Amino acid sequence: EVQLVESGGGLVQPGGSLRLSCAASGFTFSSYWMSWVRQAPGKGLEWVANIHPDESEKYYVDSVRGRFAVSRDNAKNLLYLQMNSLRVEDTAVYYCARFRSTTWSSPPDCWGQGTLVTVSS
């Protein structure tokens, strides 16, 4: 069974940093593109970042580029999102998700339960 479990969320002050982790199991993690998607309280879904299986390609939404960094450890089946210079508007539930197939041309089909990041003074 495919499982994705996020961790690392919490309360942080504006300007602070946080690193989210996503532990993957039940599939060959090193073969799949992965995504981070977030959802602010009461709002819609916002795609944040994608990462290639070997980290050769990374993509970010404009609002986080230069502040957030996606990475992965294929030996440990872990996906990360390093978030720096956090802003109040980064407050959201952050989901990790696995692409449906091993190519870039597929949407995410498996999602974690999410971890809440709250940026507030």
Place this chain on the structure above:
Amino acid sequence: DIQMTQSPSSLSASVGDRVTISCRATQDISTYLAWYQQKPGKPPNLLIYAASTLQSGVPSRFSGSGSGTDFTLTISSLQPEDFATYYCQKYSSAPWTFGQGTKVEIK
């Protein structure tokens, strides 16, 4: 960047109704379009990919159509468990933008 616009933003419908949700892209995205269902407090659930391909395990009352810039999600006969928010997402290229969502409520 390509923008995705869903309509309507919300709708009220009864069990058994046929429901149609639209998603429009500002540029041609071929059929790189997915539809998700999300219930409160839960992650999204993939319903349709490649604009019209039903994800495994999704009931056949859900269907998708369209290509290029105009897409539609149809629920042929609304069931109680279908009351939720629905999102489209383009995945033709970065950014992998979502529509703003359509909330389907009970009439």
